[in-house]
Amino acid sequence: MSAITRDEVAHLARLSRLALTDDELDHYATQLDAIIESVAKVAEVAAEDVPPSSHALPLTNVFRADEVRQSLTPEQALSGAPAVEDDRFRVPRILGEEA
Amino acid sequence: MTMVYDEALDRFEPVLGLETHVELGTKSKMFCGCKTAFGAPANTQVCPTCLALPGSLPVANAMAIESTIRIGLALNCSIAEWCRFARKNYFYPDMPKNYQISQYDEPLCFDGYVDVEVGGETVRIEIERVHLEEDTGKSTHMGGATGRIHGADYSIVDYNRAGIPLVEIVTKPIPGTDRLAPEVAKAYVTELREIMRSLGVSDVRMEEGSLRCDVNVSLMPRGASEWGTRTETKNVNSLRSVERAVRSEIERQAGILAEGGKIFQETRHFHEDTGTTTSGRSKEEAQDYRYFPEPDLVPIEPDPVWVAELKAALPELPSVRRKRLQAEWGVSDLDMQAMHNADAFDLVEATVAAGAPAADARKWWMGELARRANESGVALAELPITPAQIARVTELVASGALNDKLAREVLEGVLAGEGTPDEVVEARGLKIVNDEGELSAIIDQVLAANADAAEKVRSGKIAAAGALVGGVMKASRGKADAARARELILEKLGVSE
C-alpha cells in the first residue's frame, strides 16, 4: 500500500503554491511515497514519555528592548521588487480575503 | 430571507464569541526595530525582517511581551509559566513571510474574565486566551469599478504595518445573552477599549484599525442544548458596527434556519454602508495552517516575581474607577452612562482635580462643550480647551466675576483660540459690571426709558421689575449682575419684596 496518493501530492502542491504538471505529480508521488515510507521509521523509537525538542539548546526569554532602529530607505526596500507603483509593491490581483 | 430581530429571538437563542485584535502602541515593531507610526509614507518603516528578506530573523520586543501580560492580568487571566510562538502558515501577499508569527496551543495568557454592565445587569464574559502575534501589511486594490478586492486589476502593497505587535483576545462562547446579544457584544468591546486605554498599551482607535473585532455568532432553537454552526464576521470596525453586525447576523441566520436551511461555518464580511454581512471566502478546502513552534525564537518563561510586580502595579481598572467616581461625584446611573458614552470621565476628573466642583465640571463638559463638540463633529477631548481652563471659568462664575451667559462667551473665545479664559475676559471686556456707579447710571437710563414699567413697580406690581432687569442686562450687554441690578431697581423705586 502506498503511503501517499497522487491526489494527496496534488493537494500538497496546492498548499505549497507549486504549479506542477501531471507528469511531475506522478514523479513526485512515487518519490515521496518512498521517502515517507523510509522516514516513518521515526515511529519505531519508543518516545511516549519523551518531551519534544524544537531546539537543541534550552534558551528562554531572549528579547530586544523596545527601541527604534534605522529602517531601510524605500529605494532599498523596493530594490528587488518585480514591480513597483507609487512606492508600493505592485502585485497581481488578489483572490479572496484572508485573516 | 432574513427574519426580523424580535421574531428571530422568539425562536432562537444566540451564542456569541468575540475575537478582538489590539495593535500595541510600542515604539518599535514586534520582531524588529522599525517604527510603528500610523500614516507614514509607504514602505518607509520597513527593514529586512519585516519585509521577510532572505536571511532576516525576528527578535521579540520585550515591551510587547510585558504589555500582553499586563492585558492578561487586567482581564483576570492566568499567565503561562512557559510558552512559545508558533508559525501559522498560509500564503497571502500582504504577509511577507507567508506565515504569521503567532501563538497556537501555548498562549501567553489564558482563562480570564471581564464583567460588563448591560441594562443595569452585570454580564461576565469569560476570556479563553490572550496571545501575541504580528500584523500584516496593507493592500490597496487598483482598477476595477469598486476599488474593492473583487474585480480589481492588481494591488499595491505597503508593508509599514507588517510586524506591528498585535494582541488577540478571544472569549469563550457566550451563551445566555438572549435579546441583549448585540448590546453585550458592544459593551464588551467598549470595556476592552477602556481597559487598553487605562493600561496605556494601545491608542485603540477603531477607525485607524488599532482595535479590530471579529464577531462569531451561532443560533440554536429555543430549548435546544446543542449549539448551532457559527460564522465569523470580520471587518467590524466601530463600536456601533459590533452591535449591528451581531444583529444582522442573527437576522440572517434565523431566516435561513427558519426555512430549513443550513448555516455554513465560514468567514463573512461586514459592510458599514448596508449594515449587513456577505460571505468572505468560498474555498471548498478547509484551511490547514500547519502550526509548528517558531524555530527562530526561543520560549518565553515569565518570571513569576516579575508577573506579580506587574499585577501589583496595574492601574485602577475602568469598572472600579467608574464606581469610585460615581460615589465621589454623587451622580445618577443615567448621568454616569451619559458621561461614559461621551468619553467624558477623564475630562471631568481632570477638571475636578484642577479645583472645580464636580457638578460644575460635569455641567460644562456635558452641556455647552458637548454641544459644541457635536456641532464640529469632534470628540470632547479634541476640543481646544483644557480641564484647567474649565476649572478657571467655574472659579470666575463662583466668585461672581462671570455669570453663565458670560462664561459661555468666554468658552467660545477660548475655543476660537483667543487665549486663556482670563485673556478672553480681558480682551472681550466680559467682566460683570460690579461698579455700583456705572450700574446705577445704567438703571437710571432704563427707568427713564421705561417709565410705565417703573410706575407699575412703584405701585406694588413687583413682577414688572423683571422687564426692567432685562432692560438693564440688555443695556449692559449682559455684563451686569442681574441680582444686584434688581435690588438697586427696587431700592430706587422705593419698594421692597
Place this chain on the structure above:
Amino acid sequence: MSLIRKTAAELGAMIAAGDVSAAEVAEAHLDRMAEVEPKVQAFLHVDRETTLEQARAVDARLRAGEKLGPLAGVPVAHKDIFATRDMPTTAGSKILEGWRPPYDATVTARLREAGLVILGKTNLDEFAMGSSTENSAYHPTRNPWDLDRIPGGSSGGSSAAVAAYEAPLSTGTDTGGSIRQPAAVTGIVGMKPTYGGSSRYGLIAFASSLDTPGPFARNVLDAALLQEAFSGHDPMDSTSVDAPVPSVVEAARNPDVSGMRIGVVKEFAGEGYQPGVLARYHEAVKLLESLGATVVEVSCPSFTTALPAYYLIAPSECSSNLARFDAMRYGLRVGDDGTRSAEEVMALTRAAGFGPEVKRRIMLGTYALSSGYYDAYYGQAQKVRTVISREFQAAYEQVDVLVSPTTPTTAFRLGERTDDPMAMYLADLCTIPSNLAGNAAISVPCGLADEDNLPVGLQIMAPVLADDRCYRVGAAVEKALESRWGGPLLKEAPSL
C-alpha cells in the same frame, strides 16, 4: 612557495608585517581562480574589481594603524547563502537570480570588520539542500581530486575552492552535514560549531533549528581562526548563545590528547561503509590511542533514526522558510500577464524557480506538518531529537569526544545518485545526529581510501559549547598524520 599555498595564518602574519599587501594576496588568488575555475566551477559570483577594492581598503586601514585581527587582508570565499550587500546572493536558486541584498549577514559583516577580503560567492546545492552541489540551479562543482566526482554538499563550492587553492578560507553552513561531508570528500578541514555559537542572521534559512555557519580551511588552526573571527553572540539572532566559550584558536594551537577519553560510536561502522573509509578511520582511532588518549566503544542506538527524524524536521522547517519566495517582493516572477491572480503567479513562479529537490522537500515538509500527520511525523521526530540528545549526554558522561567516519564513502561520481534521493541522503548518515543535538563536530582529513585514492574524513564530535575539544583533537590528529605523510594530505591531490 607561492602565496596561494600558504596557510591563512601565515598570510595574515605576512600582511601584518608588511611583507606582502592584501591586494597582492587577493590578486594571487584571483589569478588562481582564473586558471582553475573553468575546471572546478566552485564559484557562482566573482568580481575582480570589487575584491581588489576591498583588499586595497584593508591595506589602507592597516597603513592607518587600525588594529585588525590576525586574518586581516586574508581572502575568504562565502557560500552564496550569506547575504552580501555588494554582491548578488542567490542560495544557488533561480528564484533569487540577480538579487542583491540591501544588508550584510552577521558572518559577512564581522569578517569584513576583521579585514578579510571577499573573493566571491561559492556554489551550493539550491538552498543548501543536497550532498553533492549537483542541485545548484546554475552548474555543478567538481572535486579537485577527481573532476568527475562531486565535491560534497551542500557547501561544495566552498570545499572545492579551498581544496583547489582558490581560497585559503571559506564559509559554509551545516544543516545535516553540509560542511563536514564536503570537507571530508575534498581532504580539507570543515567545522560545524555548536548551534547558536555563530549567528544565522543574514544566512538564508533552510532549516532554522539546524542551520549552523562554520569554517572551511586547509588546516585546523586556520579553521579555528576563521571561526573565532565570525562567532560570538549576536543580538539579531534570538537563538544565538550569550555565554563565554573556550578559545578554539588556543585549542588548535595545543594538539594534546593525552588523558582524553575518546568514544567510538558503535553504530557508525559496518554494513554500507566503504572498506577504505573504515580502514583509515580505524587507523585514526589507533593513532589517538597512541597519542595517549583512552578509547572506549560507545553505543548510541537511536542515532540510526537520526536520518529519518532529520528528513522530517528539516523539510518541515524548509516548507515554511521558503514560503517567502513568492514573486511579490523580490526575486523571480513568472506568468504575470495581467490576468492571472497573485495565487497563480506565486505557484507558477515557485514551480519555475525551485529545482526538484527543493520542491520535494517543500512538499514533504508540508505533508509532515499537516493536521492529522503532525503528531506521527513532525511531533514524533521532535521526540526522537530529544532521545538523540539524551544519548549524546549519556555518552559525554563517559567520554570527552565521540569519533566516527565523517561519511560512509568517499566522493561519489557526478550523476551517480541524482535519481535516487534516498541514496543521496545516506551521505549525511554520520553527521546528522550532531545537528539534531546542536553539538560541535569537525571533520579532519585522515588519509586516502585504498580503493579510489580519495580523501577520507574523521569526524570528532564534542558537547554543546565545547567546540575547543574538536579543535584540540583535530589538531592532534593533523599533527601526527602530517608528520607521517610529510605534509598535508592535499599535496597528494593531482595538480589541476
